[in-house]
Amino acid sequence: MAAAALLLMAAMAHAQSQGLPSWNDGPAKQAILKFVADVTSPGAATFIPPAERIAVFDNDGTLWAEQPIYFQFAFALDRVKALAPKHPEWKTTPPFSAILKGDMKGFAASGEKGVMQVLAATHAGMTTEEFTETAAQWLANARHPRFKRPYTELVYQPMLELLAYLRENGFKTFIVSGGGVEFMRVFTEKAYGIPPEQVVGSTGQLAFRMGGDGKPVLMRLAKIDLVDDGPGKPVGIQRFIGRRPIFAFGNSDGDQQMLEWTAAGSGPRFMGIVHHTDADREYAYDRTSHIGKLDKALDEATARAWTVVDMKRDWNRVFSFDK
């Protein structure tokens, strides 16, 4: 009931957006307004029925921030620290030993194998309900190192307005993210008004087990099912949604194939990229960043005239707490 009340408040907040007030007048805002007008004008050659108005959004770096590290990875590191007392062997076992010493360079040296070990230790071996509860607790208590606020406050106000605007115009909004689907579903309904069944993400394998009390549980296994990033994004879209989007927004090379898949359909299409250009209010990074690298997709966006949002130029507010 509390969740429902919060959802209602979020929905009301969205409904009050009245267009896109946090977007400056410019080519990005104009492109959005024109596209929505085109596909919603009855009788126009560009009209698209509501059922086909599928809009997909990357999450990290597109709907909320992703620096200095992906927020889900901050969760994983905090879980390693919280679980360490139960794993005395971690003190001397890489990559855990590096994390516990705060030696992020040492951890980075463990590469993909190290990341997978951390994910296995922090994201698997519990029921889906236990994981959800743990993630919810963390989101309620953790604070972003620079902004000193809960991570869920680091959502982009202009994108909230865009989500609401699209829904007001008959679009169905989905997240299609490399993040873990069960991690995202903890906050997407409250933060974005996007219900769990409209969140597509990376998935691990699950196993149905009948508990001793006759109540079944789903155990999270340390085995990846889908990495919903790069070429995995069109796969995730096809598997979960089963329709090609007409509107897609990303911010990195991991979104390139999702944008290409969206662009390849017939009729009107909107492809957008958030370009992080604002080190004062948020962060500035693109071609050489380790997180949210935007290089090839930026070239393709330029070549194909996709909409590139220049955060500094196009957004008069980044976060809802900005003046």
Added chain:
Amino acid sequence: MAAAALLLMAAMAHAQSQGLPSWNDGPAKQAILKFVADVTSPGAATFIPPAERIAVFDNDGTLWAEQPIYFQFAFALDRVKALAPKHPEWKTTPPFSAILKGDMKGFAASGEKGVMQVLAATHAGMTTEEFTETAAQWLANARHPRFKRPYTELVYQPMLELLAYLRENGFKTFIVSGGGVEFMRVFTEKAYGIPPEQVVGSTGQLAFRMGGDGKPVLMRLAKIDLVDDGPGKPVGIQRFIGRRPIFAFGNSDGDQQMLEWTAAGSGPRFMGIVHHTDADREYAYDRTSHIGKLDKALDEATARAWTVVDMKRDWNRVFSFDK
């Protein structure tokens, strides 16, 4: 546009259902009406907010018929015949040789391996769009051997009314079926008013490929991703929907875990089973059937007082074409 018009007509047909006219007054209908009244009465202790009113339905044997063989398997057999001229080696290669001779006993002897070979030959090695087009063509032209009608007419009229009734009461209706998700999505919107993004089914792996024309495609690989049957159904529900249903309907032991998963949540729950008891109007089968075997789930339904629909007793019409 044509699809949208058909969808609109289907939606109007549903809206005219006015309750459950094809259901006889009896314990099954009463249980449905009571459950819906309980969860939709504002202020009642049993009230459930619309966002949480998730209803899941098995497809084969629950929403449409499944005898004498699963309809998707009839499609696969027809595809073997249609593709045979391109595969002269099939004349002498089991299991294809048995199928081409109409020797179903010989084919059955090839077991699960034979089935997988047929699925690989007929369901993989093409793009998702090619597969969808092939399935749509087949559904338009194939006829059921007994009823001499398109397979999509063999949907159960009482279940169409139930789907519409639930939606009118704020439920979101999903299919959760062992059938292939891309096969079902061809017809579920028109047949049931259930859009592609609310269809959960078995999935094969997909690969993103950039075509020579610069247009990407998704290739269907001959590798299973999820078998959405038995214990795979709660896994599919968690992966795709991310919420526990409050209402579930199945008809076979393959639905048992989905019903158990639904039952294990807190608050009001509805678990229903279609029992095929009507050889005159449809089919009569349960504990010993090779297709749609209903044995353990029937015992559990009895023990736990789930709702068992006796097709002969509870439905005054089975198909829309019945007098």
